[in-house]
Amino acid sequence: MKKTILALVVAAVTTLPLIAQTHDEHAAAAAPAGKTITNAQKIRLALSAGPADITKNAAVMDMTADGKMVELRKGTNGWMCMAQPEAMCLDKEWQGWANAYMSKKDTQIKGVGIAYMLRGDQGASNTDPFATGKTATNNWVVSGPHIMVLTPDSKQLDALPTDWHSGGPWVMWKGTKYAHIMVPTTSMPAAAAK
Numbered sequence: 001m002k003k004t005i006l007a008l009v010v011a012a013v014t015t016l017p018l019i020a021q022t023h024d025e026h027a028a029a030a031a032p033a034g035k036t037i038t039n040a041q042k043i044r045l046a047l048s049a050g051p052a053d054i055t056k057n058a059a060v061m062d063m064t065a066d067g068k069m070v071e072l073r074k075g076t077n078g079w080m081c082m083a084q085p086e087a088m089c090l091d092k093e094w095q096g097w098a099n100a101y102m103s104k105k106d107t108q109i110k111g112v113g114i115a116y117m118l119r120g121d122q123g124a125s126n127t128d129p130f131a132t133g134k135t136a137t138n139n140w141v142v143s144g145p146h147i148m149v150l151t152p153d154s155k156q157l158d159a160l161p162t163d164w165h166s167g168g169p170w171v172m173w174k175g176t177k178y179a180h181i182m183v184p185t186t187s188m189p190a191a192a193a194k
Contacts, residue, residue, distance in 0.1 A: 037083075039072050046072075046081040050089030050116035054079050058089060067102070087119045093150050097178070101129065107177050113150030118185065120144040126162060129178045141172075148172075149181040157181065 037045070042062055047055040059075025061082045081089040090098060093113025100107040125131035125138035134140035141164050149169075151157065157179055160171045169183045 042083040043072055045083035045087050045119075046089070049081055049083075049087035049118050050079070051118075054116070055081055055089060086117065086121050089116045091115065094148070097150055097180075101178055104130075109150050109152045111152060113148075115148040115150075117143070117148065118145045120146070124172070126164065126172055127174075129173045129176055143182060143184065144187075145185040147183040147185065149183060151181070154179060 039062070043060045046060045047058070049055075050058070054077065057075055057077040058079035058081045059071060060073040061069045061080055062072050063082065063084055064070055078092050079089055080095055081087075091114050093109060093111055094115040097107050097109065097113060099105075121143050123134065123140055123142040125134075126141050127139045131138045131140075139162075143164070157171045157174060160169055160181060162171050162174050164170045164182065164184070167184075167187065169181050171179055172182050173179045
């Protein structure tokens with residue numbers, strides 16, 4: 001299984017030029033900050049989170065103000081993309097992970113899962129899955145474009161660092177039931193000098 005995870009991480013890194021191109025092609029899909037966006041804009045933004053060969057047949061979902069999911073576009077390939085709260089595309093394993101996370105339940109990861117956030121994110125604690133803002137101790141990180149990988153064997157995460165400044169894959173939320181591998185597709189910011 002370690003070879004499988006390593007192979008997936010290597011495959012993700014070797015597809016970075018294609019992913020970067022896809023991200024550039026969709027860069028104009030972002031909605032103006034602070035404005036209400038139409039369903040068509042939400043669909044474009046959601047699809048900009050992943051590679052075109054996946055997003056062309058992915059379902060697009062929208063989260064309502066009360067946390068319910070509404071389908072904006074049907075899909076045929078098992079992938080689901082969404083624009084808010086962050087633009088992302090999730091395979092079946094990640095969809096199950098997201099459901100567990102949203103309800104604060106245990107994850108049931110049965111196989112390797114892949115998710116794309118090719119627009120990056122707005123930031124999260126690297127240690128607390130439910131932190132809502134930066135503190136002096138929660139290792140807040142704003143990630144640029146990246147791929148996320150789930151593994152059913154959490155022991156495989158032990159060999160990877162939690163430091164996102166290293167320039168390679170790293171583990172977010174290590175030691176929690178929501179731990180996963182982050183694979184940057186662009187350079188992460190360097191650590192600040194002390």
